[in-house]
Amino acid sequence: xxxxxxxxxxxxxLASSVEFVEAFTIVLVIGVxxxxxxxxxxxxxxxxxxxxxxxxxxxxxxxxxPIGVLRLVVGILLLLFGLKWIKKAILRYAxxxxxxxxxxxxERKLAEWKARGDAAAERFNGFGFVTSFKSVLLEGLEVxxxxxxxxxxxxxxxxxxxxxxxxxxxLVLVILLGALVRSPLQKVPxxxxxxxxxxxxxxxxTFWGGEGLGIEWWGTDLFLVVIAVFYLVLSLALVGIFRxxxxxxx
Amino acid sequence: MNPFVKALKxxxxxxxxxxxLLVFVAAAFGVTAAFxxxxxxxxxxxxxIFVGFIVAGLMTTLxxxxxxxxxxYNKGEK
Numbered sequence: 001x002x003x004x005x006x007x008x009x010x011x012x013x014l015a016s017s018v019e020f021v022e023a024f025t026i027v028l029v030i031g032v033x034x035x036x037x038x039x040x041x042x043x044x045x046x047x048x049x050x051x052x053x054x055x056x057x058x059x060x061x062x063x064x065x066p067i068g069v070l071r072l073v074v075g076i077l078l079l080l081f082g083l084k085w086i087k088k089a090i091l092r093y094a095x096x097x098x099x100x101x102x103x104x105x106x107e108r109k110l111a112e113w114k115a116r117g118d119a120a121a122e123r124f125n126g127f128g129f130v131t132s133f134k135s136v137l138l139e140g141l142e143v144x145x146x147x148x149x150x151x152x153x154x155x156x157x158x159x160x161x162x163x164x165x166x167x168x169x170x171l172v173l174v175i176l177l178g179a180l181v182r183s184p185l186q187k188v189p190x191x192x193x194x195x196x197x198x199x200x201x202x203x204x205x206t207f208w209g210g211e212g213l214g215i216e217w218w219g220t221d222l223f224l225v226v227i228a229v230f231y232l233v234l235s236l237a238l239v240g241i242f243r244x245x246x247x248x249x250x
Numbered sequence: 251m252n253p254f255v256k257a258l259k260x261x262x263x264x265x266x267x268x269x270x271l272l273v274f275v276a277a278a279f280g281v282t283a284a285f286x287x288x289x290x291x292x293x294x295x296x297x298x299i300f301v302g303f304i305v306a307g308l309m310t311t312l313x314x315x316x317x318x319x320x321x322x323y324n325k326g327e328k
Contacts, residue, residue, distance in 0.1 A: 072279070076275060076279060079275050079278075079304065080266045080271060080272065080275055083268075083271050083275070083304070083307065083308055083311075084266065084267065084268060084271065086308065087268070087271070087308060087311055087312060087315070090312060091312070091315055091316075091319075094316075096315065096316055096319045202304075206300070206301065206304060209278075209279065209300075210282075210297065210300055213279065213282050213283055213286060213296070213300065214286055215282075215286075215293060215296055215297055215300065216293050217297075230301075234305065234308075238308075238309070238312060242312060242316055245316065246316070
């Protein structure tokens, strides 16, 4: 492979790795916190639509799909999901529980089913499916954009093929890393995991929603870490405040 | 219940189930989009407005939940 080819491969590998890590993290935490069935079906549905779009549109995908609008829609939905999860986690950690919380009752049932080894715990979950689906679809589209734009810039005719290989190598690496972290992740307490999922969904929702609005994040994807730390610190502070308030009023 | 209203209610429950969060998230996007259109180039301020609405939404819904929980607790005490 020529120097130009290696440059395209490396650029595509690095840029795609970031996108794959983002999608894979969501699929992984949804699999651990909700269930694997819903998470993997959602991811599979996203991949099928993505492959279909690429097969039909080919390199014209870049001009046909309005990625800004897609980021906006996915950002709004992730923010709504994420904030709901953070809210619940803060209320739980602060010791504030609603007396008639249907979702809490459902979660208790789910825990009972899990304890009994009942297959119902693996029932299809719409939230898990949709969250995995839209993350895989959006990030997959971004990888397709990376492959097409980097590939088209190469001097050789095989630019897109080389960029695709770079993206494929990134996918394999991310899946291998994901398989390694899966077991330790399952040992984390469920409430803590749900809190982390809430932070992550809100972080991605803020980031993608902001991008959809035309906001330029400093350091691009690296700014995700800053947003995540911000929401984590804010949530922990809110847990402290509401726990104190609860102690004062009771 | 009207099937259309029922479908709309299920859709709402699935995606948010929290009117306060829905209103604040909608405002975050609406106000930031309007700000960017009216005052172009102010990226940092747009971020502050966008994130500010999100944080305000979270805090408002938490305060409401805490108040309703306290009210239910007081009712139980009586």
